[in-house]
Amino acid sequence: xxxxxxxxxxxxxxxxxxxxxxxxxxxxxxxxxxxxxxxxxxxxxxxxxxxxxxxxxxxxxxxxxxxxxxxxxxxxxxxxxxxxxxxxxxxxxxxxxxxxxxxxxxxxxxxxxxxx
Numbered sequence: 001x002x003x004x005x006x007x008x009x010x011x012x013x014x015x016x017x018x019x020x021x022x023x024x025x026x027x028x029x030x031x032x033x034x035x036x037x038x039x040x041x042x043x044x045x046x047x048x049x050x051x052x053x054x055x056x057x058x059x060x061x062x063x064x065x066x067x068x069x070x071x072x073x074x075x076x077x078x079x080x081x082x083x084x085x086x087x088x089x090x091x092x093x094x095x096x097x098x099x100x101x102x103x104x105x106x107x108x109x110x111x112x113x114x115x116x
């Protein structure tokens with residue numbers, strides 16, 4: 001019996017070492033999940049800005065101002081618009097914030113009919 005007790009005492013530190021080895025993997029997975037959420041959020045904001053800009057441009061208002069007003073605070077958006085025939089198209093570009101990896105920009109386009 002004393003032999004078993006001695007072995008159990010030696011093994012108790014091994015579990016702590018195994019957890020320490022697994023922590024970096026958990027951190028990378030968590031940061032990747034956060035980064036994916038940020039990418040999705042930036043793409044959603046770009047879509048919202050493009051629709052708002054296209055709506056404003058179709059009413060012959062300032063598309064850039066409408067784009068900027070449609071996104072959440074702290075997000076920078078740039079919009080470009082072009083009219084062609086009976087419709088106007090606005091493209092909104094939002095910079096994706098870098099958490100771990102740099103994914104560049106999220107770009108969305110919306111088209112609305114011109115209001116006559």
